[in-house]
Each structure stands twice: as C-alpha cells, then as structure tokens.
Amino acid sequence: MLQNYIKSTNINPHVSVDCVIFGFDFTGLKVLLIERKRENQKINIQKNMLLPGDLIRDDEDLDTAAQRVLRELTGLKNIYLTQFHSFGDPNRVSSKSDAEWLISVREQPTARVITVAYYALVKLHDYKPAASSFAKKTEWCDISAIPELAFDHNLIFTKALEHLQRTLREHPIGFELLPKKFTLSQLQKLYEAILQIPLDKRNFLRKILKTNILIPLKEKQQGVSHKRAQLYGFDKKNLSKVKHFGI
Amino acid sequence: MLQNYIKSTNINPHVSVDCVIFGFDFTGLKVLLIERKRENQKINIQKNMLLPGDLIRDDEDLDTAAQRVLRELTGLKNIYLTQFHSFGDPNRVSSKSDAEWLISVREQPTARVITVAYYALVKLHDYKPAASSFAKKTEWCDISAIPELAFDHNLIFTKALEHLQRTLREHPIGFELLPKKFTLSQLQKLYEAILQIPLDKRNFLRKILKTNILIPLKEKQQGVSHKRAQLYGFDKKNLSKVKHFGI
Numbered sequence: 001m002l003q004n005y006i007k008s009t010n011i012n013p014h015v016s017v018d019c020v021i022f023g024f025d026f027t028g029l030k031v032l033l034i035e036r037k038r039e040n041q042k043i044n045i046q047k048n049m050l051l052p053g054d055l056i057r058d059d060e061d062l063d064t065a066a067q068r069v070l071r072e073l074t075g076l077k078n079i080y081l082t083q084f085h086s087f088g089d090p091n092r093v094s095s096k097s098d099a100e101w102l103i104s105v106r107e108q109p110t111a112r113v114i115t116v117a118y119y120a121l122v123k124l125h126d127y128k129p130a131a132s133s134f135a136k137k138t139e140w141c142d143i144s145a146i147p148e149l150a151f152d153h154n155l156i157f158t159k160a161l162e163h164l165q166r167t168l169r170e171h172p173i174g175f176e177l178l179p180k181k182f183t184l185s186q187l188q189k190l191y192e193a194i195l196q197i198p199l200d201k202r203n204f205l206r207k208i209l210k211t212n213i214l215i216p217l218k219e220k221q222q223g224v225s226h227k228r229a230q231l232y233g234f235d236k237k238n239l240s241k242v243k244h245f246g247i
Numbered sequence: 248m249l250q251n252y253i254k255s256t257n258i259n260p261h262v263s264v265d266c267v268i269f270g271f272d273f274t275g276l277k278v279l280l281i282e283r284k285r286e287n288q289k290i291n292i293q294k295n296m297l298l299p300g301d302l303i304r305d306d307e308d309l310d311t312a313a314q315r316v317l318r319e320l321t322g323l324k325n326i327y328l329t330q331f332h333s334f335g336d337p338n339r340v341s342s343k344s345d346a347e348w349l350i351s352v353r354e355q356p357t358a359r360v361i362t363v364a365y366y367a368l369v370k371l372h373d374y375k376p377a378a379s380s381f382a383k384k385t386e387w388c389d390i391s392a393i394p395e396l397a398f399d400h401n402l403i404f405t406k407a408l409e410h411l412q413r414t415l416r417e418h419p420i421g422f423e424l425l426p427k428k429f430t431l432s433q434l435q436k437l438y439e440a441i442l443q444i445p446l447d448k449r450n451f452l453r454k455i456l457k458t459n460i461l462i463p464l465k466e467k468q469q470g471v472s473h474k475r476a477q478l479y480g481f482d483k484k485n486l487s488k489v490k491h492f493g494i
Contacts, residue, residue, distance in 0.1 A: 014261040083332060083333065114309070114363070170413075
C-alpha cells in the first residue's frame with residue numbers, strides 16, 4: 001500500500017525496539033516468540049524464532065514504537081510495558097542466517113542496529129495473539145524451553161527475566177499477569193514461576209497477606225475436581241503503598 | 248590529527264551515550280556538568296551546561312562508549328557505571344541554541360539522536376576532574392541547584408537520581424561514593440543526600456549495623472574540632488549478600 005511505502009521511508013535504520021512479552025497460564029511463565037517470515041526459502045532455517053520488534057519511525061518515540069509492536073502483535077493496548085535495557089554490541093548480527101534474513105527484509109540490511117528492549121506483562125486469559133504482518137506465526141513458549149533465538153535475543157530474554165524478578169521482589173506487579181479472581185495457590189505458582197524457585201507456602205502466605213493487597217471475595221473456584229479454593233482479588237488502593245515485602 | 252579524523256568518519260550519527268556522574272563531598276550529592284565549547288561566539292549562551300556524552304563509534308558497544316566518555320572526562324577507569332534508560336523523544340532538540348550548537352560540532356547536525364543514558368558513582372576525594380577535549384570547563388553541581396540544561400538533560404538527570412534512589416534502597420552501593428574510612432554520621436549524610444529525606448539516626452544505625460556490612464576500624468577521625476568519631480570501613484565479603492534492608 002502507498003501509505004505503508006511512505007511510512008517505510010521514514011524509518012530510522014539504526015534503532016529498533018524489541019519486546020519480551022510475558023504471560024502466565026497457571027502452569028508456568030511464558031514468552032511470546034514469533035517465527036520470522038522468509039521471503040527466500042533458501043535461507044537457513046536455524047534459529048528462526050525471535051522476539052517481536054521493529055525499527056523505529058522518525059516520528060515516534062521509543063515507548064510509542066514498543067506500544068506499536070505490541071499492538072500489532074496482540075491487538076491489545078494499555079498493557080504493562082517497561083523499558084529495561086538497550087543492547088548495542090557491534091556484533092549483534094553474527095550469524096549468516098541472520099544477515100541473510102536482514103537482506104531479505106530491510107532497506108539497509110548492513111546498518112548497525114542498537115535495540116532498546118522492553119518487557120510487557122499480559123493476562124493470557126484475555127486474548128489470543130494474532131500473527132502480525134511481520135510474523136509467520138506466534139507461539140507462547142515456556143521460559144524453561146526457550147530455543148536458540150536469532151540475533152542476541154536469548155541475551156535480551158535473560159536480562160528481561162532478571163529485571164522482572166527484581167521488580168517482582170520490589171513491587172506486587174504480579175496482578176498484571178493474573179485474571180481478576182485467583183486463588184492463593186495460583187498466586188504462589190506465579191511467584192514461583194517468575195522467581196524460578198520453590199517457595200514455602202506458609203511463609204509466602206504470611207508475607208503476602210501482611211501487605212493488605214489481597215481482598216478475599218465471596219466466591220469460590222469453579223469447575224475443579226478437587227476442593228474448591230477461596231478466590232481473591234487485588235486491592236488496587238493498596239498496591240502502590242507496598243514496597244519490598246521480603247519474598 | 249589524522250588519527251582523530253579517521254575515527255570521526257566511523258561515528259554513528261543516530262546513537263549517543265550520556266553520563267550522569269554522581270559524587271559526594273560530605274555536604275551533598277553532586278553531579279558533574281560540563282560547559283560546552285562554542286566555536287561560534289554568537290550562539291545564544293542560554294542553557295550552556297550539559298551532561299557529558301558523545302556519539303558512539305561503530306566499533307564500540309554502548310558500555311565501552313560510556314566508559315570512554317567517563318575516562319576522557321575524569322581520567323578514571325573501573326568506576327561504578329550502569330546503564331539505566333534510553334531517551335528517544337523525536338523532539339529532544341527543541342531549542343534554537345541546541346540546534347545551532349549541533350551545527351557547529353556535528354557532521355550530521357540534524358540527524359535524530361537516541362541517547363543511552365548511564366550513571367556513574369565516583370569517589371570525589373580520589374581525584375579532580377580535568378576539562379576534556381569536548382568541554383570548556385567542568386563543574387560539580389549540587390543536585391539541589393541543577394540549572395536548566397541543554398537538550399533533555401534535566402529529564403535524564405531526574406531519571407538517573409530516581410534510579411539511584413531505588414538502587415540504594417536495594418543494595419548498599421553507597422560505598423562507591425565514600426572514601427575507605429568514614430564515620431557513621433557521614434554514611435547517614437550520604438543516604439540522606441541521595442534519598443533527599445532526613446533519616447532518624449537511631450533507626451538508620453540499627454538497620455545498617457544489622458546488615459553486617461560495616462567494620463569498625465581501630466582508628467578515629469582526624470583533624471576535626473568536635474569529638475573525634477569512630478571510623479568504619481565496608482566489609483566487601485558481605486556486601487553482595489545484603490538485599491533490601493528497609494531504609
């Protein structure tokens with residue numbers, strides 16, 4: 001389309017954004033990966049999965065570019081999204097297949113690109129992501145089974161997880177990944193999935209209940225075969241008051 | 248010089264690094280500002296102070312570029328230096344004097360520049376910074392008296408201070424700003440200067456002593472008119488074990 005063509009001439013060849021999109025499905029922490037489109041079928045298919053990202057446009061700031069990537073991929077707006085690190089190793093494009101793929105999709109395929117990385121937290125139960133214009137397919141991958149990714153995207157993922165772990169210890173951001181109603185056991189599983197360590201149930205409950213961010217609801221879990229557990233919601237008034245609570 | 252000329256052709260016109268260099272002189276937290284050189288004396292002298300920074304070179308990664316800026320300005324290596332945020336507002340260069348200055352010093356003065364920002368912690372007592380090749384003079388400015396800076400450098404400074412405050416609450420990084428021997432009162436002043444709040448002396452001492460990161464030395468303060476206070480050092484073995492200690 002002409003509109004797309006005009007836009008593509010206003011792209012900054014040296015700066016991109018990449019997004020590590022985290023979701024939680026009650027079993028584990030997932031990351032959204034995309035399989036890149038290959039115009040040329042002869043390109044080596046190794047390391048064909050990567051994090052969603054794009055070069056920035058001249059009229060948008062970094063946050064806007066990251067929001068655009070997220071919106072194009074998931075259709076969702078107003079998602080928790082935070083910039084955490086920029087990556088600028090001159091050898092970010094070190095493999096032959098990465099270089100060949102860039103030749104097939106970029107106007108200046110050899111330009112050195114510095115990428116500003118964001119991570120997003122989405123409620124997996126709210127939507128199914130659609131494959132976007134720049135992806136062949138999308139896939140939620142458990143963080144314990146991330147394959148070898150293109151470019152330096154494994155490093156970007158690792159840094160994002162470390163940042164998320166630090167932030168979760170400081171602020172109760174877990175509610176961004178949970179549905180409105182959840183059990184204490186689901187909440188503990190979320191913390192364990194992010195921190196990658198088992199937590200003592202009694203200690204965890206004592207500490208999290210002391211923060212006053214949970215509201216017991218007058219409802220119990222539905223559709224389970226075992227004993228139905230009490231449901232809780234987050235008290236948004238108190239969320240901002242909680243700092244570190246020693247988890 | 249020919250060497251400089253060759254290097255200048257390998258500069259990335261779209262990506263820079265900027266450094267917020269913090270120091271502590273026992274009275275307050277300071278930031279190193281530079282006064283920019285103006286080849287053309289007719290340029291408006293408003294907002295002539297700024298943070299040190301430079302465009303990156305094609306062969307260096309972001310950390311290396313920040314280390315280079317710091318080394319050129321202070322002569323010091325191995326300083327605590329951390330990347331904290333990237334800034335890419337398309338209108339970062341909004342004033343006439345900023346645009347005019349860029350015309351006088353850059354090969355592509357209208358290129359949009361995204362800057363990757365770092366902050367550094369230096370021991371003020373160890374050295375005196377020398378004006379570097381790109382600065383007319385340097386000045387340690389108390390953080391309560393930062394003037395209006397060029398570009399978006401006031402925003403970069405504010406974000407750096409917020410990041411430093413969060414980090415200090417998580418990790419005992421204060422030792423990067425203090426000499427090897429210090430009094431408890433000096434340590435409290437450092438925390439107050441960074442956090443910008445008065446701290447209750449008894450509470451502060453109780454919490455910081457509980458962390459086991461301080462070693463009482465067999466020495467007292469020298470050259471003071473008041474009662475000579477006990478000197479302390481940091482116990483580097485225990486520093487990495489301390490997480491949040493509720494200051």
